[in-house]
Amino acid sequence: xxxxxxxxxxxxxxxxxxxxxxxxxxxxxxxxxxxxxxxxxxxxxxxxxxxxxxxxxxxxxxxxxxxxxxxxxxxxxxxxxxxxxxxxxxxxxxxxxxxxxxxxxxxxxxxxxxxxxxxxxxxxxxxxxxxxxxxxxxxxxxxxxxxxxxxxxxxxxxxxxxxxxxxxxxxxxxxxxxxxxxxxxxxxxxxxxxxxxxxxxxxxxxxxxxxxxxxxxxxx
Numbered sequence: 001x002x003x004x005x006x007x008x009x010x011x012x013x014x015x016x017x018x019x020x021x022x023x024x025x026x027x028x029x030x031x032x033x034x035x036x037x038x039x040x041x042x043x044x045x046x047x048x049x050x051x052x053x054x055x056x057x058x059x060x061x062x063x064x065x066x067x068x069x070x071x072x073x074x075x076x077x078x079x080x081x082x083x084x085x086x087x088x089x090x091x092x093x094x095x096x097x098x099x100x101x102x103x104x105x106x107x108x109x110x111x112x113x114x115x116x117x118x119x120x121x122x123x124x125x126x127x128x129x130x131x132x133x134x135x136x137x138x139x140x141x142x143x144x145x146x147x148x149x150x151x152x153x154x155x156x157x158x159x160x161x162x163x164x165x166x167x168x169x170x171x172x173x174x175x176x177x178x179x180x181x182x183x184x185x186x187x188x189x190x191x192x193x194x195x196x197x198x199x200x201x202x203x204x205x206x207x208x209x210x211x212x213x214x215x216x217x218x219x220x
Contacts, residue, residue, distance in 0.1 A: 018219055019061035021052050021173045027068040030212045034219055037061070045091070045142050045172030052176035063123060066173035066186040067215060069207040070140075071147065071194040073157050076164045077136035078190045081206030083214045084164045085130035085137050086186035089174040091118035092141035092156060092166070102159055113179060120174035123183035133214055138164035140186040142171035146197075153195040166194045187214050 018036040022028045028038045037059070041051030052064060066089070072078035091112065095104040106117040130137040139162045147153050147166055157163055170186040177184035189207030192198070 017059070017061045018063050018065060019052070019055055020065045020067050020215065021048055021055070021169070022066075022068045023048065023169050024068070027208065027211075030208055031067070031215060034212075034215055036065075036215070036219055041169060041173075044144070044168055045170075045175070048169035048172035049176045052173045053180070056176065056180045056182060061182055064173060064177040064182050064184040065215065065218070066140075066167070066170040066184065067211055068167070068169070068188055069191040069204060069211060070165050070167040070188040071192045072165050072190040073153065073163050073194050076138060078164060080190055080192070080201070081203040081210060082190050083133060083135045083207075083210040084140075084188055084190060085126055085133065085135050085214075086122045086140040086164070086170065087126060087137050087162070088122055089120045089140050089170040089184070089186050090142060090160060091171045092143050092160065093145075094118050102155075104159075112175060116178060118171065120171060120178050120184065122174075123185040126185045129185070129218060133217060135214070136164050138162040140165045140167055140170045140188070142167055142169065144168070147194045148197050150195050153193075156194070165190070187211060187218075189214075 020038045023043045028040045039055045041048040078084045112118045139160045174184040189211035191204045191207035192202045
């Protein structure tokens with residue numbers, strides 16, 4: 001099943017039914033007055049996929065947005081306290097180890113859905129939206145365990161050269177949207193760099209404000 005192209009000629013879906021899926025109530029609280037449906041899924045790709053599927057079953061959306069805050073890969077063009085937009089959402093750890101090598105599902109001949117190996121292209125308006133925001137655009141990597149070392153960060157960046165951000169829900173949201181035939185995109189505020197957990201440098205408040213500002217532009 002391929003996502004609908006109903007928004008392909010509409011860079012910004014103002015006035016359309018936008019479903020926003022976030023992991024936590026703290027992320028949702030800043031978004032509920034924007035005139036969009038906001039669903040709090042809980043943490044992780046499975047929780048996000050289930051919540052998204054349930055929301056789409058109870059009412060169709062024109063666009064699904066996985067939103068919140070997350071870590072950015074250094075050198076990707078993002079800034080702490082800024083925002084980034086996905087070009088694709090990837091199950092970053094779904095595959096197999098072969099010695100020191102990582103084999104993604106495609107290399108194993110496996111799929112998460114007919115015709116899909118765990119990589120979900122973003123909504124066709126994502127590049128134009130990122131340009132309007134002045135935000136970096138690239139792969140958003142969904143992980144089960146938040147990266148906490150320079151070695152792990154480097155391994156993910158080597159695996160996905162266009163990686164911009166790491167999160168824990170995006171591919172799950174995109175997976176459910178893909179099965180429902182609805183376009184999806186991931187938008188995150190940058191709270192920290194992917195790598196060692198230097199909590200003193202995190203910009204959570206600024207990242208929350210940045211993602212709220214980005215979604216306000218999306219629906220304006």
